[in-house]
Amino acid sequence: MTVITIAIVDDHPLFREGVSRSLSEIGDFVVVGEGASADDAVTLAASQRLDVLLLDVSMPGGGINAISEIVVGSPQTKVLMLTASEDVDPLIASLRRGAAGYVVKGIGSRGLAEAIRTIVRGSRYISPSMRAKMVEKTLLDRPGSLTPRETEVMELVAEGLTNKHIARRLNLQEKTIKHHMTEILLKLGASNRTEAAIRWCQSA
Numbered sequence: 001m002t003v004i005t006i007a008i009v010d011d012h013p014l015f016r017e018g019v020s021r022s023l024s025e026i027g028d029f030v031v032v033g034e035g036a037s038a039d040d041a042v043t044l045a046a047s048q049r050l051d052v053l054l055l056d057v058s059m060p061g062g063g064i065n066a067i068s069e070i071v072v073g074s075p076q077t078k079v080l081m082l083t084a085s086e087d088v089d090p091l092i093a094s095l096r097r098g099a100a101g102y103v104v105k106g107i108g109s110r111g112l113a114e115a116i117r118t119i120v121r122g123s124r125y126i127s128p129s130m131r132a133k134m135v136e137k138t139l140l141d142r143p144g145s146l147t148p149r150e151t152e153v154m155e156l157v158a159e160g161l162t163n164k165h166i167a168r169r170l171n172l173q174e175k176t177i178k179h180h181m182t183e184i185l186l187k188l189g190a191s192n193r194t195e196a197a198i199r200w201c202q203s204a
Helices: 013-024 038-047 063-073 088-097 109-120 128-141 148-158 163-170 174-188 193-203
Strands: 004-009 029-035 052-056 078-083 101-104
Touching: 004 013, 004 038, 004 109, 013 029, 013 109, 029 038, 038 052, 038 063, 052 063, 052 109, 063 078, 063 088, 078 088, 078 109, 088 101, 088 128, 088 174, 101 109, 101 128, 148 163, 148 174, 148 193, 163 174, 174 193
Parallel strands: 004 029, 004 052, 052 078, 078 101
Antiparallel strands: none
């Protein structure tokens, strides 16, 4: 059994303790750290080898503000955002900065466990209640199809190329391809590149 190491950063101690206890009771999860602010989140990511960092959106310092530093400094750590709100703007901002998932508080322990396992496997997880709202907003804000560059990227994704190979083919940096993929996933309402390729091929 593969153990998934987790840290929880939220400024509400009772919520933090409840999540920690619930996850610790599941066999493949180990909670190795806790914090209450964006600074705590950055410190935990740098000092612990985490698989997943649960990060509250509205804690002191702003959870969204910490994402970029975490994903750059600790690329092995997947960031899963926690929120009590169903506002779509923080969701989109979080994904664009590199969060791997976004869940609404109130999710049960089994649902949270599945969200964590999903992002550890390399896919994106968004609470079902938020996914439809996100797709609707991105379509309203960005009417039309992918940009020419995004289309080039998707053509190569459909061929099965990795980000690294796409970057070489297009003479771009890999981080640029990752940025394009984030925008593509948002526009297509897809949770991963396979789903994006399917939706793109169906609409082509």
